[in-house]
Amino acid sequence: MEGIKGLSMSEGEFICQNVLIGVVPKFSYEKVILIQGIFGPFKPQKPLDIPLWLALELKRKKMCDIQSPSWMEEEILKNMIELEKQTAETSNKLENKLPGYYFFEIAILLLHHAADDIENPVVLRTLIEDIFEIRKTKLLKEMKASSLSKERVK
Amino acid sequence: MDTEDYWSIDTILAEEQKIKCSMLTSIHEYGHLCEAGKENLEEGDKLEMPLWLAKSLYSEEKVDIAIPKFFSTSFRETLAADSTIVLLKDKCNYFYENATILSEILKSEKLKEIIPVVHKAFVERMRMISDYAEGESEVQNNNMFIRRLCHIEKELFVHNKQRIKETVNFKQQHSVQENYGAQDNSMRKPGKRVRHN
Numbered sequence: 001m002e003g004i005k006g007l008s009m010s011e012g013e014f015i016c017q018n019v020l021i022g023v024v025p026k027f028s029y030e031k032v033i034l035i036q037g038i039f040g041p042f043k044p045q046k047p048l049d050i051p052l053w054l055a056l057e058l059k060r061k062k063m064c065d066i067q068s069p070s071w072m073e074e075e076i077l078k079n080m081i082e083l084e085k086q087t088a089e090t091s092n093k094l095e096n097k098l099p100g101y102y103f104f105e106i107a108i109l110l111l112h113h114a115a116d117d118i119e120n121p122v123v124l125r126t127l128i129e130d131i132f133e134i135r136k137t138k139l140l141k142e143m144k145a146s147s148l149s150k151e152r153v154k
Numbered sequence: 155m156d157t158e159d160y161w162s163i164d165t166i167l168a169e170e171q172k173i174k175c176s177m178l179t180s181i182h183e184y185g186h187l188c189e190a191g192k193e194n195l196e197e198g199d200k201l202e203m204p205l206w207l208a209k210s211l212y213s214e215e216k217v218d219i220a221i222p223k224f225f226s227t228s229f230r231e232t233l234a235a236d237s238t239i240v241l242l243k244d245k246c247n248y249f250y251e252n253a254t255i256l257s258e259i260l261k262s263e264k265l266k267e268i269i270p271v272v273h274k275a276f277v278e279r280m281r282m283i284s285d286y287a288e289g290e291s292e293v294q295n296n297n298m299f300i301r302r303l304c305h306i307e308k309e310l311f312v313h314n315k316q317r318i319k320e321t322v323n324f325k326q327q328h329s330v331q332e333n334y335g336a337q338d339n340s341m342r343k344p345g346k347r348v349r350h351n
Contacts (some may be wrong), residue, residue, distance in 0.1 A: 008317070008320060009317070009320035009321055009323070009324045010320070010324075013324065066285050076272045105324075108324065108325065108328045109328060111330045112327075112328035112330065112331060115330050125329075131323070140284060143277075143280070143284070144277070144281045144284075146282075
C-alpha cells in the first residue's frame with residue numbers, strides 16, 4: 001500500500017494553484033521574481049497572467065479582478081455534460097478532454113473566491129458538480145466491469 | 155504492495171504467514187523447529203515455518219512446500235462461488251500478498267489455475283468495498299463487513315472513506331459566495347474594532 005495512496009484533496013488543492021490565470025490588477029507594481037517565473041509589471045487595468053495562488057491572494061485583498069477562464073461558461077459546460085453522457089466510458093479524446101488535470105479543484109476555487117467575476121456562478125457550480133458525478137459513476141462502472149486498473153483519466 | 159521490495163513492511167508482515175513444509179534433506183541440530191527435544195531434522199520431517207524462510211529453502215530444494223488451506227482447490231471453489239462473503243481475514247490476513255508470492259515460487263502448474271479466481275475475487279470485493287465506502291455510517295457498526303476484509307482491503311476501505319469525506323468537505327467549504335469579500339475583515343488596520351454580524 002505504500003506507494004498507492006496518491007494525493008489528498010488538500011494536496012491537490014495546493015498543487016493546482018500553480019496554473020496561470022488572467023487577472024486585471026487594480027494597483028501598480030514592478031516585475032516580481034517568483035520561483036515559477038517573472039511576472040509583471042502590474043499596471044492598473046492592464047490584464048496579465050499570474051499563478052492562481054497569487055491571483056486568489058490579490059483577489060482576497062481586493063487588489064485585482066479575475067478573468068474567468070474560457071471554459072467557464074454555461075454553454076461549454078453543458079456541452080461537456082452532453083459528450084460525457086454519450087460515451088459509455090471516460091475517454092481521453094480531444095472533445096472529451098477536461099480543460100486541465102485539476103479542473104474540478106480550480107473551478108470550485110474560482111467559484112468560491114471570484115464569484116463576482118463570473119456569470120451565473122450558482123448555475124455553473126451545479127453544472128460542474130453534474131460533470132463530477134457523471135464521470136465518477138462512469139469510472140466506478142469501468143472499475144467494476146473487468147479490469148483492475150484504477151487510473152483516474154482526467 | 156511490492157513483493158520484490160526488501161524494505162516493504164507490508165511484505166515483511168505478509169511473509170510471516172506460517173506454511174507447512176516437509177524436509178527434503180536433513181539439517182543437524184535444528185530439530186527444535188519441528189518439535190521440542192528433537193535433535194536433528196531428518197528427511198521427510200513435517201514442520202511449519204514462516205513463508206520467508208520456506209521461500210529460500212524451497213528455492214534451494216531443501217524443503218517441499220505443502221499447499222496451504224487458503225490455496226487449495228476447495229478454497230478456490232468457495233472463492234469462485236461467491237467471493238464477497240468469504241472471511242478472508244480468518245483464512246489468511248495477507249491473502250493477496252501470499253497468493254502472489256506462492257504462485258511465483260511454486261513450480262506446480264495446477265496452482266496457476268487459482269490466479270484468475272483470485273483476480274476476479276479481488277475485483278468483486280473491491281466493488282463491495284467501494285459501495286460500502288460511500289454508504290452511511292451505520293454500516294461501520296456492522297462488524298461482519300469489516301471482519302471479512304483482509305489487510306490490504308481494510309486499508310483500501312479506510313482510504314476510500316477518507317477521500318470521499320475530503321471531497322465532500324472541500325465542496326462544502328468552497329460554496330459559491332456571491333458577496334465574497336464584502337465581509338472580509340482580514341485587511342482592516344490593527345486596532346480598529348471589527349463588528350461581527
